[in-house]
Amino acid sequence: xxxxxxxxxxxxxxxxxxxxxxxxxxxxxxxxxxxxxxxxxxxxxxxxxxxxxxxxxxxxxxxxxxxxxxxxxxxxxxxxxxxxxxxxxxxxxxxxxxxxxxxxxxxxxxxxxxxxxxxxxxxxxxxxxxxxxxxxxxxxxxxxxxxxxxxxxxxxxxxxxxxxxxxxxxxxxxxxxxxxxxxxxxxxxxxxxxxxxxxxxxxxxxxxxxxxxxxxxxxxxxxxxxxxxxxxx
Ligand SMILES: Nc1ncnc2c1ncn2[C@@H]1O[C@H](COP(=O)(O)OP(=O)(O)OP(=O)(O)O)[C@@H](O)[C@H]1O
Ligand SMILES: [Mg+2]
Numbered sequence: 740x741x742x743x744x745x746x747x748x749x750x751x752x753x754x755x756x757x758x759x760x761x762x763x764x765x766x767x768x769x770x771x772x773x774x775x776x777x778x779x780x781x782x783x784x785x786x787x788x789x790x791x792x793x794x795x796x797x798x799x800x801x802x803x804x805x806x807x808x809x810x811x812x813x814x815x816x817x818x819x820x821x822x823x824x825x826x827x828x829x830x831x832x833x834x835x836x837x838x839x840x841x842x843x844x845x846x847x848x849x850x851x852x853x854x855x856x857x858x859x860x861x862x863x864x865x866x867x868x869x870x871x872x873x874x875x876x877x878x879x880x881x882x883x884x885x886x887x888x889x890x891x892x893x894x895x896x897x898x899x900x901x902x903x904x905x906x907x908x909x910x911x912x913x914x915x916x917x918x919x920x921x922x923x924x925x926x927x928x929x930x931x932x933x934x935x936x937x938x939x940x941x942x943x944x945x946x947x948x949x950x951x952x953x954x955x956x957x958x959x960x961x962x963x964x965x966x967x968x969x970x971x972x
Contacts, residue, residue, distance in 0.1 A: 757790070757840040758972050761863035761898075763856070763887070766879035767849035770869035770905035772799040773938050775846035780947025781966060783812040787841035790815040794859065795848035807945025815840070820848070852886055861892035865969060869905040869932075872917040884924065900926045901968055906934040930965040933958060 762775045775791060782789040791814055793800040804816040817835055836843065847859060860866065866887065870880045880902075887893060887900065902921050907914055909931075921928040932938075935958070941947060948954045948962060 757836070757843045758865065758969070759843040759845065759863045760969060761845045761847065761859055761866045762869065763847045763851055763859070763866060763883075764868050764870065764880055765849060765851050765883040765886070766870075766876050769871050769876060769880070770932070771795075771849075772803070772846050773905070773942065774867060774869050774903070774932075775800055775844050776803045776942065776945075777938070777947040777949070777962070778965075778969075779814045779842075779844045780812070781949040781962065782842040782844070783814045784949045788815070788837050788839045789842045789844060790817060790836045790840050792817045792819050792843060792845045794819050794855075795846055796820045797848070800846040803942055803945050805945070806943065811945070811950060851883075856886060857890045857892045860887065860890050860898060861896070863898055864972060866898050866900045867965070867969075868900070868902045870902055870917065870921065871906045872904065872908070872911070872913040874913075874916070877917060877920050881920075884926070888926075899972070901929045902926060903929060903965060904931040907931045908934050927968070929968045930961055932961050 760778065762771045762778075764771060772795070779789045779791040791800050791804060793816065798818065798820065801816055801818045804814060807814070815837060845859060845863065851859070868880065868884065868887075870876055884902075893900075902924060904914070904917055904921060907917075918928075935955075937948070937955075937958070941951075948958055
């Protein structure tokens with residue numbers, strides 16, 4: 740709970756405020772859950788208390804957490820989609836996550852727009868938009884970015900927003916088109932994630948790249964760029 744007393748409130752907020760990372764794109768299958776689960780595993784392995792909040796009624800992040808073996812580094816989960824509410828308030832957070840939480844990672848559903856988009860933007864510090872190389876995804880993402888940047892919450896208090904390219908096969912025409920699109924945006928294009936079956940297999944076992952000793956170096960350096968950008972906060 741946030742104390743009512745002003746002096747205490749300032750102290751509690753500066754001491755314990757977690758960074759809230761929203762992963763969003765209204766386009767289905769762009770890699771939101773993959774990014775959210777892998778980021779959660781990264782921060783948890785870095786010994787930061789991480790909470791993965793699942794806003795998608797499909798429950799993919801929640802299922803990923805349920806598949807995770809007990810001897811793996813702990814990631815706390817909140818199946819927010821089970822709550823029939825769009826009330827995503829700061830006090831709700833503080834009541835429902837461990838007191839020492841450092842990172843809150845929010846996985847969102849496809850089709851995100853309107854009130855829920857606005858609420859989630861309001862309650863986030865940074866926003867990451869994954870995009871896959873396809874003309875349909877590029878078109879859908881253009882509309883989503885416009886909705887996001889024009890949302891009352893973002894206009895009132897602009898967030899740090901970035902795009903990443905996901906399922907990338909370099910040296911393909913579709914990727915060249917995606918890269919051109921991402922570089923034309925007014926928001927930073929910060930990382931590319933390779934198209935690899937690793938993510939598909941790992942998702943079955945509740946694992947992320949950073950849980951494994953044999954992760955490929957080029958994949959790790961892709962994530963490093965994304966994480967450095969997040970760590971600027
Ligand atoms: N970099 C990648 N390489 C290979 N497969 C990937 C990659 N990223 C995601 N996938 C696979 O693509 C599919 C869609 O990814 P994911 O579930 O993360 O997208 P999503 O945006 O969360 O989808 P939804 O909108 O349905 O929630 C999954 O099967 C996932 O394992
Ligand atoms: Mg998903």
